[in-house]
Each structure stands twice: as structure tokens, then as C-alpha cells.
Amino acid sequence: MQATDNNNSDLLDLEREVYKGEMPWSSFSFKTELQKTKNSLYVVVYQASTLVGFIGARFLTREAHITNIAVSPVFQGRGIGTFLLNLMIQKARDNKCECISLEVRIDNDRAKKLYSDLGFEATFIRKNYYQDDVDAVNMVCWLMPHKLKERS
Template sequence: MKKFSLFFHPAEIDLSFSPFALRLDNQTYQIMKASDENIADLLGLEQEVYFGRTPWSRFSFKSELKKHANSLYLVVYQGSTLVGFVGMRMQAQEGHITNIAVKPAFQKRGIGGFLLRTMIEIAQKNHAVQMTLEVRSDNYNAQSLYRKIGFRDNFIRKNYYSAEHADAVSMIKKIADREQEEVN
């Protein structure tokens, strides 16, 4: 019965996060919660990653950053340069990656994987049993990273990116709740 307890009586979501410095690939990065002050940098990074487009608008970021009860956005800086970010929304027993991007010059250095694993850990602490995300069906590099971390294809969302008439692959990763692991 304990297995179903969290479903019927969801635990309070704790998305607290303390900033810290990280050393990866002989470089030092600062990881912190995103705030409104980061929006200009977030939009700039999106333009660089998405070839001049910004899939998310200023309003979208501002709106998501206000959802403190169930959303967490992290930014990664090297000095004053934003090199990556990730967003997650907690819903029921699922962590959903809403957005992730790493500056092209900083890709393949472990930043994206670190951000995903960090969100998985936070979701586990909040009793999530799975993680989900969508990725463009033609973004093979991102899909490869997600698969290395344990995400699997779930289904295709036709015309998910309507502005570009592009499909998305919905991906899922089953994760174990640490408390549940201790019970078993």
C-alpha cells in the first residue's frame, strides 16, 4: 500500500537548490537557479543553439520562472557567459524536462549530461518514478545523449514544433524513488 500512498497523497514538492561551482573538463562553471535577470542570456543562447530562432519567448521564460511550486530552471555560467540551462516541471510522480540547451562551443563537455542527471536526482528526491522530455525527431545528437542517460523512445508527436512543421520524439526514463528502493 505504501507504493500507492504518494499517488493518493502527493508529498510536498521541494525544488530548493543551492548554487555551487563545478569543475568539468578542466573548466570551472557556476550552477544556480535561473531568475528574471537571466532571461536576456537565455534568449541569446537559444538564438545561438537554434540558428537564430528563439523557441521560447521572453514571456514564456518569465512565466515559467514564476512557477516556483513545481518548476525549476538552472543556468550554467562560465564567468559571465551563459553556457547552458535546463528546466524541469514536476507533475504528480513525473519530472518533465521542459527545455535544455548548451552553447555549441561547449557541447560534448559533459554539461548537458550533468544538467540532466541533476534534474533526475531532484525528481527522485520528490518521489518521481519517471522522467519525460520531447526532442526534435531530427536532433540526433540530443537523442544520443538522452539515450546514454537511459531515456527511451516513447512515441512520436506529429507536428509538435508547429512553426517548423517538425515532429518530436517523446522520450521516457523510468527512475526509482530512493525511499521505495529502501523499502524493497
């Protein structure tokens, strides 16, 4: 998506709602991310004029990386997160990426279960990754058949 000031403001509002005011990214870094147009994709879901969910990813030569995903608390549990992740996994396949990765808070059991249900595997821990010093788990979903074979 081509980020506009309206999109930015909706996305920032949703981040604040989801994280109860404590955004994992600063407002500045979030806006900077949204201005990127090269190798970067944000997909948004609106109901009428209300933003209810979004996902962002960067596409490198061999790897896609999900930078952010959030669904409005009112709309969680209706399959929107699954839909957005499957869409980004398909985009990564279309771009011939070998894998798609992400970081998730070590204590975010619900998100970790969702990712593992979709084929992501925990790889390593990033210590004190978040602003409140909580660790992150790096998770990877392998997309190329030969990579899957090598690992079995």
C-alpha cells in the same frame, strides 16, 4: 532559481545563439516559463559572467518533465549537457517521481543519443509538435524499481 531580468536576458540570448535566432519557444512563452516558481526548476551554468548552459523542468506528483535544455555551441561536447540531465534525474528521484520525460525533435540525433545513453526510451511521436511542423519524440526515463521490473 528565482528568475531575474538579467537571468531572463542571458537565457534568451543563449537560446538565440543555440537555435541561430529560430527559438523553439516564443520570447513570451519562454519568459512566462521562467516566472514560474512553483513545481518548476531552472539550473544554469555560468563561466565567469557568461551563461554557457541551462536546463528547465517541471515537477508533478509522479512525473518530472524536462521543458528545455541548451548548451552554448562553444561549450558543447564537454559534458555539460550530461551533467545537467543527471542533475535533473537526481532531483526527480529526490522528489520520488516515477519517471522523467522530455520531447526532442525527431531529427535531433545527437540529443536523442545523449538521452538514450542516460536511460531515456522513445515512447510515442507528437506529430507536427514544433513551429516548423517537425515531429517530436516523447522519451521517458523510468526511475522507480517496480516500474522497471513491470516493463522487463
